[in-house]
Amino acid sequence: EDQVTQSPEALRLQEGESSSLNCSYTVSGLRGLFWYRQDPGKGPEFLFTLYSAGEEKEKERLKATLTKKESFLHITAPKPEDSATYLCAVLNAGNNRKLIWGLGTSLGVNP
Amino acid sequence: GAVVSQHPSWVICKSGTSVKIECRSLDFQATTMFWYRQFPKQSLMLMATSNEGSKATYEQGVEKDKFLINHASLTLSTLTVTSAHPEDSSFYICSARGLGQETQYFGPGTRLLVL
Numbered sequence: 001e002d003q004v005t006q007s008p009e010a011l012r013l014q015e016g017e018s019s020s021l022n023c024s025y026t027v028s029g030l031r032g033l034f035w036y037r038q039d040p041g042k043g044p045e046f047l048f049t050l051y052s053a054g055e056e057k058e059k060e061r062l063k064a065t066l067t068k069k070e071s072f073l074h075i076t077a078p079k080p081e082d083s084a085t086y087l088c089a090v091l092n093a094g095n096n097r098k099l100i101w102g103l104g105t106s107l108g109v110n111p
Numbered sequence: 112g113a114v115v116s117q118h119p120s121w122v123i124c125k126s127g128t129s130v131k132i133e134c135r136s137l138d139f140q141a142t143t144m145f146w147y148r149q150f151p152k153q154s155l156m157l158m159a160t161s162n163e164g165s166k167a168t169y170e171q172g173v174e175k176d177k178f179l180i181n182h183a184s185l186t187l188s189t190l191t192v193t194s195a196h197p198e199d200s201s202f203y204i205c206s207a208r209g210l211g212q213e214t215q216y217f218g219p220g221t222r223l224l225v226l
Contacts, residue, residue: 032213043204043217044155046113051213087154091213099215101154 002027006088006102013078013109021073021086021105029093033071035064036087038104044087047073078109112138115207117218124195125226132190132221134205140185141207145215146178149202161188195225 005024013019025033032051036044048057050066057064061082063074073086085106089099114137124130134144143162147155159175161167161182169175177199179191188207192199202222206215 043220046216049214103154
């Protein structure tokens with residue numbers, strides 16, 4: 001069964017303290033892995049799409065990497081405004097093409 | 112680029128009334144749009160998928176006569192919650208995907224409260 005597991009469930013960092021969020025997945029053929037950021041009361045904001053193992057993408061303080069069984073979202077020197085829930089989703093290669101979502105990691109960054 | 116808007120952002124209605132939520136892709140053509148529902152502290156739950164000009168495909172357990180979806184153009188989809196009841200109160204989010212693309216871009220969401 002296709003599944004996405006994110007860890008940790010919650011993480012609190014000090015400003016400037018770098019860390020990584022994990023997204024482990026099992027899927028029958030990966031068509032894409034997506035990272036989104038969601039602030040309270042808002043829709044998810046797109047961050048990255050990764051398609052194949054070894055691929056990396058960066059945006060400001062965020063860097064996403066992908067292996068055949070997991071993805072990491074690395075946050076370098078975070079700031080309080082990086083506080084949000086980070087969601088991971090995968091798209092399988094089957095006919096239904098529905099996103100399979102993790103439960104997210106709630107990140108808080110203290111000033 | 113890839114901006115999706117939703118209207119309204121907030122709606123309060125009386126039980127038994129119908130509510131329409133609009134989802135627009137502002138700078139791209141959305142051949143496929145999705146409607147999600149999200150409960151507090153939970154992940155997104157897909158309600159239905161609609162392709163422009165076609166009938167929506169509903170997920171198991173979602174009442175198609177209660178949640179009417181129309182995707183009449185490449186930039187607009189609407190979700191109508193018919194005869195709303197308090198248990199329909201939730202956060203509704205739409206997303207849109209362009210032709211040949213894999214990434215979904217999300218709207219800001221609509222908070223529905225049924226009294």
